[in-house]
Amino acid sequence: METRPQGGRKGPPPRDVPPVVGLLLSMALMNALLYLCLDWLFISPRRSTEDPTRCPYGHFRMGPTSNCSPWLSCEQLRTEVRQMKRVGEGAVKRVFLSEWKERKVALSRLTRLEVRDDFLHGLRMLKSLQSEHVVTLLGYCEADNSILTEYHPLGSLSSLEATLNLSKYRSTNTWQHRLQLALGYVAIIDFLHRSPLGTLVMCDSSDLPKTLSQYLLTANFSIVLNDLDALPLVNRSTGALVKCGHRELRGDFVAPEQLWPYGEDVPFHDDLMPAYDEKIDIWKIPDVSSFLLGHVEGSDMVRFHLFDIHKACKSQTPAERPTAQDVLDTYQKVLNLLRDTATSQTREML
């Protein structure tokens, strides 16, 4: 309960304010205004969903300087895209490095008709969730079960260690860059949980390798979500929860509420399996982040600073876990703190 002091109505009538107090008051007011403006200037733009460089719905742009073009049609996909070599495959899509107008692009094809619903769900999500956090859609053809997206030569997060081990990228293999990646990952989870469509749960993540394969590393070392085939919606107002698939999940990568709760003696039955919410994604953050932080100089220092928030992510009770936004804020604070410390240490050395 909040108790507010009762307002000044009953108090004595206002007296003349001495000029000094007036001056001080107006200075305080100016300060507050200035603070609000700075806050708006430096914090809001990053949080804002309105990005002037983004194209309107149904359009894409390949580079920051090019114009917006409409998504390619079936006809264009069939005649203008040249399929080259296979670069990846999952349960739903087979992905080919391809060429369109002398640019490298990624053409995804449905692997088998039984999973067409997942494929179409993924396409619908891709269309609705285009943003800095999601791979850029270039076109699609439902009749041919094909999707064209931006190609990312560094591939998925599964090959992060191998990529950072290449001589070309070795200088990037620092705790700063790796913490930045973890920040990007949590920003994607936060984006899904507060998406334009509502609270979406990243279901395609029943183990670490599988989870990593759903995200791509961009050439400028940011992370984008690529596989959106399993993003069910939690509806707070109707209390509708989700289940990730119809099969029994095991292991401790998945959240405890995703495990069969009735013991070995009762055989698993999907109808009896309780549903859950987006807090399953929070449970997985420490494991994914720890992978992203890796084992370079400074990784353990970062882990130490993230210890408390990660411990909270691993609460057995879903409701006690922080939100993705809380985790993101903490990561940002730790990054700022460690950056400042590193800078002042460098200054001392000079």
Ligand SMILES: Nc1ncnc2c1ncn2[C@@H]1O[C@H](COP(=O)(O)OP(=O)(O)O)[C@@H](O)[C@H]1O
């Ligand atoms: N745009 C892309 N650029 C580069 N590699 C990609 C791209 N899209 C997918 N891949 C590769 O293909 C793999 C499978 O893609 P994904 O969309 O996860 O398929 P599935 O839905 O079958 O799991 C990814 O893990 C990645 O290695």
Ligand SMILES: *[C@@H]1O[C@H](CO)[C@@H](O)[C@H](O)[C@H]1NC(C)=O
């Ligand atoms: C990194 O590269 C070195 C040689 O350059 C190799 O011995 C090592 O196995 C590589 N590690 C990974 C994780 O690829």
Ligand SMILES: *[C@@H]1O[C@H](CO)[C@@H](O)[C@H](O)[C@H]1NC(C)=O
């Ligand atoms: C939740 O369900 C209600 C009732 O079906 C619906 O009106 C509302 O749009 C849903 N919310 C979301 C975010 O889908």
Ligand SMILES: *[C@@H]1O[C@H](CO)[C@@H](O)[C@H](O)[C@H]1NC(C)=O
């Ligand atoms: C990195 O590239 C993505 C597109 O691949 C772009 O949206 C983003 O703004 C770039 N970030 C930086 C810091 O250049």
Ligand SMILES: [Mg+2]
């Ligand atoms: Mg996948």
